Amino acid sequence: MSPLLLPKFSTPSSSFNFVPPPPPVTIRPPALRCCHSPPSISTPEATLTNILNSGVIACLRAQSPDVALEAARAAITAGISVLEIVVSTPGVFEVLHQLVQEFPTTTLGVGTVLNTKDAENAKNAGAKFIMSPAIVKGILDQDSDDLLYIPGVMTPTEVYPVSAIGGVQYIATLKKPFPHIPMVASQGITTDSVGAYIDGGASAVVLSDAIFDKKAISQRNFTAIYRLAQLAALQGDAAVKRKEKIYPG
Numbered sequence: 001m002s003p004l005l006l007p008k009f010s011t012p013s014s015s016f017n018f019v020p021p022p023p024p025v026t027i028r029p030p031a032l033r034c035c036h037s038p039p040s041i042s043t044p045e046a047t048l049t050n051i052l053n054s055g056v057i058a059c060l061r062a063q064s065p066d067v068a069l070e071a072a073r074a075a076i077t078a079g080i081s082v083l084e085i086v087v088s089t090p091g092v093f094e095v096l097h098q099l100v101q102e103f104p105t106t107t108l109g110v111g112t113v114l115n116t117k118d119a120e121n122a123k124n125a126g127a128k129f130i131m132s133p134a135i136v137k138g139i140l141d142q143d144s145d146d147l148l149y150i151p152g153v154m155t156p157t158e159v160y161p162v163s164a165i166g167g168v169q170y171i172a173t174l175k176k177p178f179p180h181i182p183m184v185a186s187q188g189i190t191t192d193s194v195g196a197y198i199d200g201g202a203s204a205v206v207l208s209d210a211i212f213d214k215k216a217i218s219q220r221n222f223t224a225i226y227r228l229a230q231l232a233a234l235q236g237d238a239a240v241k242r243k244e245k246i247y248p249g
Helices: 046-053 067-077 092-102 116-124 135-143 167-175 191-199 213-218 222-246
Strands: 056-060 084-085 107-111 129-131 146-149 184-186 204-207
Touching: 046 056, 046 084, 046 107, 046 129, 046 135, 046 204, 056 067, 056 167, 056 222, 067 092, 067 222, 084 092, 092 107, 092 116, 107 116, 107 146, 116 129, 116 135, 167 191, 191 204, 191 222, 204 222, 213 222
Parallel strands: 056 084, 056 204, 084 107, 107 129, 129 146, 184 204
Antiparallel strands: none
């Protein structure tokens, strides 16, 4: 595997040779819509395909809307194509709506959704998927023909918290009786283990602190976030391509 070519940086104020994200803009709440109106032409199948092709779901949690926006912009500009914002982030739905306008081809979603109201708000803001650390029956019962729902807690659908229950070996063991079920491994995964998880059977992994490093977030060091996101995107892409060669079709 060829070495990863990353821009050089030394301090939080240093810069890369890349086109920076657009400057901050005022975010506005999404217009209210009927809950049955699709936010985009995306279907759950298309969204799932995008996730499988990426191999990495970037998971962002921030303490303010402006930091969330800038961190998301840095990650997407660096090559992240699938990103979720944790629902506890202040202004999460307004931030999501803004990002949908700026990056219409990026697969954007909301994470840690635990009730139907948040699921509906995510859908109305333009989310293409939502994730939960548990199975929420009310969300399953909602009309969500245009929204992919990924529930979890130690299930074959989303394996969470995977690092605490066996890691890669647990994924490999689950895939034996459930080879037909796409598995998203979440929690405690590092960038250098992305390939191992995907090789072991995971369809994708969720990376949170590995991309949105807590110190970088607190210092508003979006250059560092760009670098971490670029590395994660490259690792995910390489793992997916390697898997396609082993299991074509």
